[in-house]
Amino acid sequence: MSRGTLFDKVWDLHTVGTLPSGQTQLFIGLHLIHEVTSPQAFAMLRERGLPVLFPERTVATVDHIVPTENQARPFADTLAEDMMRALERNCQDFGVRFYNIGSGNQGIVHVIAPEQGLTQPGMTIACGDSHTSTHGAFGAIAFGIGTSQVRDVLASQTLALDKLKVRRIEVNGNLVPGVYAKDVILHIIRHLGVKGGVGYAYEYAGDTIARLSMESRMTVCNMSIEGGARCGYINPDAVTFAYLQDRDFAPAAGQWEQAVAWWTSMASEPDAVYDDQVSFQAETISPTVTWGITPGQGVGIDETIPHPEALPPDERAIAEEAYHYMDLLPGQKLLGTKVDVCFIGSCTNGRLSDLQEAARIAQGRCVAPGIKAFVVPGSERVKQQAEAEGLHEVFLASGFEWRDPGCSMCLAMNPDKLQGREISASSSNRNFKGRQGSAAGRTLLMSPAMVAAAAIRGAVADVREFL
Amino acid sequence: MSSVSLLQGRGLPLPGNDIDTDRIIPARFLRCITFEGLGEHVFTDDRAQAAGRHAFDQPQYQGASLLVVNANFGCGSSREHAPQAIARWGIRALIGESFAEIFAGNCLAMGVPCVTAGPEIIQRLQTALETDPTQTLRLDLDHLTLTWGNQQVSVYMAEGPRQMLRAGTWDACGQLVAQTDAIRATAGRLPYLHWGSAAQGSAQSA
Numbered sequence: 001m002s003r004g005t006l007f008d009k010v011w012d013l014h015t016v017g018t019l020p021s022g023q024t025q026l027f028i029g030l031h032l033i034h035e036v037t038s039p040q041a042f043a044m045l046r047e048r049g050l051p052v053l054f055p056e057r058t059v060a061t062v063d064h065i066v067p068t069e070n071q072a073r074p075f076a077d078t079l080a081e082d083m084m085r086a087l088e089r090n091c092q093d094f095g096v097r098f099y100n101i102g103s104g105n106q107g108i109v110h111v112i113a114p115e116q117g118l119t120q121p122g123m124t125i126a127c128g129d130s131h132t133s134t135h136g137a138f139g140a141i142a143f144g145i146g147t148s149q150v151r152d153v154l155a156s157q158t159l160a161l162d163k164l165k166v167r168r169i170e171v172n173g174n175l176v177p178g179v180y181a182k183d184v185i186l187h188i189i190r191h192l193g194v195k196g197g198v199g200y201a202y203e204y205a206g207d208t209i210a211r212l213s214m215e216s217r218m219t220v221c222n223m224s225i226e227g228g229a230r231c232g233y234i235n236p237d238a239v240t241f242a243y244l245q246d247r248d249f250a251p252a253a254g255q256w257e258q259a260v261a262w263w264t265s266m267a268s269e270p271d272a273v274y275d276d277q278v279s280f281q282a283e284t285i286s287p288t289v290t291w292g293i294t295p296g297q298g299v300g301i302d303e304t305i306p307h308p309e310a311l312p313p314d315e316r317a318i319a320e321e322a323y324h325y326m327d328l329l330p331g332q333k334l335l336g337t338k339v340d341v342c343f344i345g346s347c348t349n350g351r352l353s354d355l356q357e358a359a360r361i362a363q364g365r366c367v368a369p370g371i372k373a374f375v376v377p378g379s380e381r382v383k384q385q386a387e388a389e390g391l392h393e394v395f396l397a398s399g400f401e402w403r404d405p406g407c408s409m410c411l412a413m414n415p416d417k418l419q420g421r422e423i424s425a426s427s428s429n430r431n432f433k434g435r436q437g438s439a440a441g442r443t444l445l446m447s448p449a450m451v452a453a454a455a456i457r458g459a460v461a462d463v464r465e466f467l
Numbered sequence: 468m469s470s471v472s473l474l475q476g477r478g479l480p481l482p483g484n485d486i487d488t489d490r491i492i493p494a495r496f497l498r499c500i501t502f503e504g505l506g507e508h509v510f511t512d513d514r515a516q517a518a519g520r521h522a523f524d525q526p527q528y529q530g531a532s533l534l535v536v537n538a539n540f541g542c543g544s545s546r547e548h549a550p551q552a553i554a555r556w557g558i559r560a561l562i563g564e565s566f567a568e569i570f571a572g573n574c575l576a577m578g579v580p581c582v583t584a585g586p587e588i589i590q591r592l593q594t595a596l597e598t599d600p601t602q603t604l605r606l607d608l609d610h611l612t613l614t615w616g617n618q619q620v621s622v623y624m625a626e627g628p629r630q631m632l633r634a635g636t637w638d639a640c641g642q643l644v645a646q647t648d649a650i651r652a653t654a655g656r657l658p659y660l661h662w663g664s665a666a667q668g669s670a671q672s673a
Contacts, residue, residue, distance in 0.1 A: 016646055016653045021636065023627035025643060027653045029660070037546065039500035050644065054654070065498060079498035086500045120659055130545040130569055146547035146573035148638070156643035158650055161572075162627050194485055195539035198568055228539065230568045252663035262658050294485050294542075314538065314586070318484050411494045411544070432489040432543060439493070439512035 002166035004272035006122075006235055007201045010141045014124045016158055023160045029123035030140075031058040031153045032109045033096070035065055035083040036413070037128030041150035042090040054157045055095040059118060062087060062101060063108045064413045068376050068403035071101050080414070094154070107379020107405045110134040110347040114218060115381050117247025121236035121263035126153055131347045131429065133224040136233030137217035138240055139266060141201070143231040164230065165199055165275035170206035173282035178464035180357065181216035182349060182427070182447035184208070186288040186298045188220075188280060189227040193315070194296040197229030200275070203268065204234050208282040214243040215353040222348045223429050226295035235267040287463055289334050290431045290445040292322030297431075298445070301462045305330050325433055326442050327421075334444065334460045340422040342373040342455035343436075344400075344448045346410040349427035350378030354448040355386050358427075359394040361452035361466045367399030368458030374401035374416070376408040400455065412437025425454035470635040471578050474560045474606040476532030478615070480593035481522050486536065487543035488570065492552045494544075505548055506555030523556065527600035535592050536563035541570025550574045560606050562613060562622065564589050575628045578637045580608060582622040591618075608633055 002008055016025040033041075038060070045052070052058065065080040075081040091098035099105040105112060110131050113119045121139035125132060128150045135142035145159065152159055169192075171184060202224050204217075212220070217234050224232025234240075241260050244250045251259035286300030297319065299305060305323075307330040308316040323329060328337070344350075344358050355375065367373045375395050377383035383405055386392060392402045409416040410428035417437025418424055424436055424443050431443035444460060453461040496508045514521040522528050534553065540563045541549060550573045553561075561574065561581045571581045584592075595602070595615060605614040606622070608629055613622045631637045643650075654660055 013657065014653065016649050019627075019636075019639070019642055020634065021627045021630035023631070023639075025646060025649075027650060027657070029657060036497050040502055040547075043501065044640075048640070050640075053644075053647070053650070057660075064494075077498070082500055083498065117665065123659060128545060128547075130543065132545075144545035144569050146545055146550075146569060146576060148547060148576035148640075149572065152576075152640050152643055155640055156646070156650060157654070158643050158646070160627075160631070160639040160643060162625055194542060195565060195567075198539065198565060225543075225569075228542065228567065246665055248666035249664045251659075252665055255662045259659070259662060294487075314484060321483070411489070413494045413497060430487075430489070430543060432487045434493055434512045435489050437495070439515065 002273055002275050004269035005166050005203060005274065006139055006233060006266055006268045007141060007166045007203065009266050010122055010124060011163060019160055023162055025158050026124060026161050027158050028126045028153050029057065030118060030125045032113055032125070032127035033058060033060045033150065034109050034129065035062045035087040037147050038090065038150055039083065039086040040147045041154060042094065044151045045154055050155045052094045052096065052154045057157060058096045058154065059113065060087060060091050060096050061099040061106050061109050061112055064407045064411065066101060066406040067414050068406050068408050068416060071404050104380050107382065108347045108350060108407055110222065111350060111378035111382060114138065115379060117244055117250035120244065121240060122266040126159065130225045131222050133231045134218050134222040134347055136221040136224065136231050137214060139233055139236035139263065141231055141233065144225065164201045166203055167200045167276040167278065168203045168205055168274045170279040171204070171208040171282055172206040172279065173208055175208060175282045175285065177467055178287055179285050180447040180449060181212055181219035183285050183288040185220045185223040186290065186295065186445065187285045189223065189296045190298045192227055192278065194226060194294045195228045197224065197227040200229050202227065202229040202232035204232060206279065209234060210237065213353060214239060215351045218351070219348055223295065226429060236263045287447065287450055289450065289460060291326060291328055291334055292319065293325055293431055293433050294318060295429065295431060295445060297322055299334065301335055305332050305334065307331060335462060337460045339425045339444065339454050339459060340372065341418060341424040342371060342451050343409045343424055343426045343428065344451050345376030345378065345408050346428035347378065348429040349448045350376060350382065352382050352385050354427065355391050358448040358452040359391045361449050361463060362398040362400065362456065363394050365398055365456045367455045371455055371458050373399060373455035374403055376403045377405050379405050409436050411435060425451045425460065427451045468635045468638050471580060471632040471637065472608045474533060475603055476559065477530060477600065478533045478535050478592070478596045478604045479522050479528040479531035480535045480596040482537060482593055484538040485542055486540050488541055488546050488549035489543055491541070491549040492546065497546060497548050502548065502551040505552040509552040509556045530557065532557055532559040533604045533606060534558045534561045535589065535596060536561060537589060538564040540566050542567040545569045547573045550577055550579060554579055562606065575631065575637055578632065580624065580632055582606065582624045584613070584620060584622045588620050
């Protein structure tokens, strides 16, 4: 059993008590909600006549269903409009802060909470969205929950949970140019598997991780759930504190030193005990692309799609399913695979630095004929900052569309969808069957810079040739 | 809330590892403000592709109430719409090699047990259900056993969820809310709830 890790410390500090079942009642320091997984939770509160216990600890925004081309109300999609109205009414009735479209603060929930300084080290954070693991980049214990649990947090600011084990994942060494945080996490998941993390919290450590920016750290933690780990975190350090300073909800100046001291004290101890430890060498990581229907089915761009016999026995059936669905063959290289749609955005890779890296590749080059390529900033602030730097002009001049913020084609709950058997190069997080809005649509996950390179080539390319 | 300790019914085998919640209920069906009607869309794209050969469509499995799956079932999105769709189709319990964490938590909050057993047992059970879909499965959470035909095997479930199901406290909301004094005491010792914020310059008290 783990001891002395950040996970243990945060867990112990937030423990309200032990329930008769033996589960822990855990206090949730920050609760984030959005339009998809909250309406039924509010309905349950109304049925039971319960108030929101700590309304100031819940923050709402709208991201999953928002159109990215025309955000005028009412939305053309009447079901989406109903969801918007439900969220607006629920926030008003229960006194919850809501960042609506046009507020200047709207965006993907996992982009806006960090950028406003709501996400801080040592917190517990829950949201009805599996990519809540993103917030672990700050040294928070952050995880996704379902709608009944959203109800529980609204009603009690707590959850009934069993403690997770802790696996330390070290990455050491220097990443080569053209290899980004996205490649690091795709590489980790490929090697530990999509179910390797079930029952674990992942602690990412090592000098490679320590050198990553906060935005890159968020990319790594974001995809913990794709490795089966409900949460992943990085111990807070000077990079974390520098990012937080002066953000809207960061501690006030008079309390800053006290906050930094406390945050520092929450980091894992040098002699902490872990349930498991693994390590990776950064130099061995190439630009990585998925070829299959799980985020663990990835290869370095120089490699070929694995043959079934090269895979562990329990991964062969899903590999066969993937070759068939993707219409790709073992032994084939992904390099040069024709794509139809290129999507840059999502809670994984929709932040300013992601757009900057993609724009560097797009600068002075043109999207290949027949390719639909679009960029969806993660938030209104990201959009505004990107425009202040002129990134939108770079993208537009290259032939990319420049959209309004939202989750967009990561999960295609809005009008942004693949058609038929189209294949996308996508900076998002899931390549599941049908994920991007077409039951036969196909997704190749990669870094935003690799998506930009694919858009220009019209096919999967090696971004290192574009640097 | 009712106690969940003994589940009996016919079984439905659904082979395959890593069956994600997007496959269980595609995102376009999440455009809703209630869970009503989700049952008819469970596995809708997989079923359309299988053209009648999907287990949820095969006549011999209609009316089944125990779903038998393989490893990492319910991975991906946290959408409770997935277990809601499965339960509203008629499933009362799931038996599998392993379940994604959030999915299993959502099932528990709905009073739907997810129990696990080794790959060899699951395959044996799936084969048995393919051979004879009419037989009754008996899942006993008091003794953590699963019985079919003349076979009885042990199944596993973490103690906390098992106790909540047996005691009928799987909807934790009431128990959690009852601890309001202890909740406020915990909030009182969290330093970050008492710092002022840079933008407001005033204490956000909890």
